[in-house]
Amino acid sequence: MKTKIVSLDKLLGGGLEDKSLIVLWTSPGVDCSPFVYQITISALNGGDGVVFLTQTKRADLVVEDMKRKGWAVDKFVDDGKLCFVDAYSKLLSAPSKQKYVVEKPKDISQVMAVLEKAMAGLNGKNKVLIFDSISSSLDICGEDSLPKINLKELADKHNAIALGIFVQWPYEKKLVDAVKEKADAIIQLNAIEDKVILREFFTVPKVSWHKPAKKGVPYKVLPTGEIAVYVPKVLVIGPYNAGKSSFIHSVSDRAVSVDRLGTTIALDHGHVDYAGFSVDLFGTPGQERFDPLLEMLGGEALGVIVVVDSTSPETFKRAKEMIAKSRTTGLPSVVVANKADFKGAKKPEEVRQLMVLQKDAIVIPVVAEDLSSIKPGVKEPCKLKKSDVNKVLEALLGKFGE
Amino acid sequence: MADLLETRVKGLDKALGGGLPGGTSILLTTETPEKTGFFCLDFLYRGLASKQPAMMITTDKSPEEIKIDAVKRGQTFVRFEEKFMRWIDVYSIPAGRSPDENPAINRVSSYLSLYDITISASIFQSNFYKLNQCHRVVLDSLSTLIVRNNSQTVMRFMQVLTEKTKKAGGSLIYVLKKGLYAHLEPELEKMVDAHFDMVQTDKGTVFKILKFPSEVSRKELNLKVTRTGVELG
Numbered sequence: 001m002k003t004k005i006v007s008l009d010k011l012l013g014g015g016l017e018d019k020s021l022i023v024l025w026t027s028p029g030v031d032c033s034p035f036v037y038q039i040t041i042s043a044l045n046g047g048d049g050v051v052f053l054t055q056t057k058r059a060d061l062v063v064e065d066m067k068r069k070g071w072a073v074d075k076f077v078d079d080g081k082l083c084f085v086d087a088y089s090k091l092l093s094a095p096s097k098q099k100y101v102v103e104k105p106k107d108i109s110q111v112m113a114v115l116e117k118a119m120a121g122l123n124g125k126n127k128v129l130i131f132d133s134i135s136s137s138l139d140i141c142g143e144d145s146l147p148k149i150n151l152k153e154l155a156d157k158h159n160a161i162a163l164g165i166f167v168q169w170p171y172e173k174k175l176v177d178a179v180k181e182k183a184d185a186i187i188q189l190n191a192i193e194d195k196v197i198l199r200e201f202f203t204v205p206k207v208s209w210h211k212p213a214k215k216g217v218p219y220k221v222l223p224t225g226e227i228a229v230y231v232p233k234v235l236v237i238g239p240y241n242a243g244k245s246s247f248i249h250s251v252s253d254r255a256v257s258v259d260r261l262g263t264t265i266a267l268d269h270g271h272v273d274y275a276g277f278s279v280d281l282f283g284t285p286g287q288e289r290f291d292p293l294l295e296m297l298g299g300e301a302l303g304v305i306v307v308v309d310s311t312s313p314e315t316f317k318r319a320k321e322m323i324a325k326s327r328t329t330g331l332p333s334v335v336v337a338n339k340a341d342f343k344g345a346k347k348p349e350e351v352r353q354l355m356v357l358q359k360d361a362i363v364i365p366v367v368a369e370d371l372s373s374i375k376p377g378v379k380e381p382c383k384l385k386k387s388d389v390n391k392v393l394e395a396l397l398g399k400f401g402e
Numbered sequence: 403m404a405d406l407l408e409t410r411v412k413g414l415d416k417a418l419g420g421g422l423p424g425g426t427s428i429l430l431t432t433e434t435p436e437k438t439g440f441f442c443l444d445f446l447y448r449g450l451a452s453k454q455p456a457m458m459i460t461t462d463k464s465p466e467e468i469k470i471d472a473v474k475r476g477q478t479f480v481r482f483e484e485k486f487m488r489w490i491d492v493y494s495i496p497a498g499r500s501p502d503e504n505p506a507i508n509r510v511s512s513y514l515s516l517y518d519i520t521i522s523a524s525i526f527q528s529n530f531y532k533l534n535q536c537h538r539v540v541l542d543s544l545s546t547l548i549v550r551n552n553s554q555t556v557m558r559f560m561q562v563l564t565e566k567t568k569k570a571g572g573s574l575i576y577v578l579k580k581g582l583y584a585h586l587e588p589e590l591e592k593m594v595d596a597h598f599d600m601v602q603t604d605k606g607t608v609f610k611i612l613k614f615p616s617e618v619s620r621k622e623l624n625l626k627v628t629r630t631g632v633e634l635g
Contacts, residue, residue, distance in 0.1 A: 029566060056514040058511065139552065139555040171558070195535075196527050
């Protein structure tokens with residue numbers, strides 16, 4: 001079954017396989033509902049039936065949330081293609097309007113028995129079970145209930161796909177590993193997080209029917225509820241003549257610059273695929289007259305690379321000013337100490353001190369690939385040592401994945 | 403020593419030796435919920451007045467009710483709702499109410515949806531960070547969440563919320579109503595940087611500082627509710 005999230009289907013080797021348990025793995029603060037809803041809708045639109053277990057909220061509120069997020073599901077509820085198993089209401093001793101109600105929601109055997117009944121009574125070409133959630137079951141029914149959450153067996157018996165949601169609270173490692181072990185495939189949602197969550201990306205670390213690619217796909221949720229791939233933007237800033245264009249051209253798979261007589265006068269743009277990330281780099285000119293560009297590009301950036309000329313400490317103040325003007329304080333950042341092999345170049349710790357950066361700020365020295373290739377009067381960006389620029393990318397992208 | 407955040411709650415900073423260290427998590431145990439509510443709102447409001455964003459996670463009253471009560475004491479939270487003030491309402495929907503939509507308020511479907519609370523908090527805190535590197539959070543109350551969930555689940559939630567709030571530069575108060583959960587207090591206290599306690603005596607409300615990361619000048623203060631907030635002395 002295709003999830004209809006194109007990049008996810010590719011990572012899954014075409015889609016979700018029948019008779020399998022897929023764990024949608026997320027962490028507190030990262031909303032998995034767009035994925036749950038899109039998979040539910042893809043199944044329903046394809047003629048499949050969906051059983052949806054809810055343990056922490058009323059079923060009608062799930063339907064309302066789906067509608068608010070762009071998915072109208074009323075007709076599927078009406079014709080019985082989407083049916084809910086209510087394992088919530090009886091926790092509060094409240095009445096339920098659902099056909100399938102778990103009378104003792106703290107008893108996992110009862111939850112599974114009602115699910116079995118609902119799966120057996122479901123209409124549809126194929127069947128999908130949305131289990132919301134494995135983590136709530138552990139919280140409500142106890143951590144020892146995990147072996148009884150037989151989603152794989154249920155999927156096998158009904159020739160169905162079971163999608164179990166797991167929110168990784170600070171559980172014991174043993175328990176987390178046991179959940180991983182149960183899954184045929186894991187779709188993992190991660191946050192690009194520094195001080196706060198900046199963006200989210202998904203990976204597929206486990207697929208039993210396909211060799212998973214080590215790739216992180218940043219995404220955004222469109223107003224229609226659909227999930228679209230998002231290409232993170234990294235801002236490259238620094239004083240005039242620090243080597244921003246050289247950095248972008250050296251690090252990128254492809255790059256262009258708008259320059260006049262060798263000096264960037266609009267912007268540099270590069271694109272690089274590295275460590276499973278696909279990143280756009282935007283470089284701004286160093287002269288003050290172009291500063292309005294800084295704020296404009298800074299607003300959309302997910303990370304910042306600050307390029308300074310290690311031999312010109314008098315320009316460090318300007319670099320700090322550019323960080324402030326781009327309003328990127330707090331974003332993941334790395335300082336590139338360019339021309340580190342030149343006479344009089346400041347060492348990384350000196351750069352950190354002179355720029356008054358925090359103790360844990362990353363400063364990476366970078367040198368040219370071949371200084372003898374730089375000819376006087378030639379205005380092309382100088383090629384920087386690949387291993388140095390890759391260190392910069394690694395440090396920045398490492399911050400994304402933390 | 404780390405930078406101190408002035409709470410600007412009258413009398414508190416003096417007692418704490420200047421204020422709260424950045425990113426402090428506080429357990430506030432109480433046997434006077436109403437006055438504790440005043441204290442918490444004062445803590446948030448003083449921050450808002452100095453352009454520090456604030457977030458209230460409310461489980462026992464709707465944000466609308468809290469705002470009306472606050473106006474009576476001259477605190478108009480509505481004027482900060484465009485950018486700085488945010489609410490996570492865990493009360494209205496479980497209570498069967500259908501309040502109007504307000505972009506400053508995220509309503510959570512049930513007391514069990516702790517995951518949904520973290521999603522709302524993350525969205526708000528991401529925006530706060532663009533406004534100020536410090537912000538303030540109050541969760542009132544932990545007791546209500548523990549009634550509906552098991553205590554281990556709530557403690558895991560607390561661990562996550564504290565970590566995320568600290569990372570984002572926030573200071574956070576957890577309100578715990580005394581009585582039912584006295585046995586959990588030692589464990590909860592271990593999870594936070596500071597522990598304040600409010601008790602009612604014959605002479606009035608006493609505010610006790612039971613745990614704090616640094617030396618404090620006074621461990622017991624009297625709390626008075628004034629026309630503009632609270633005052634400790």
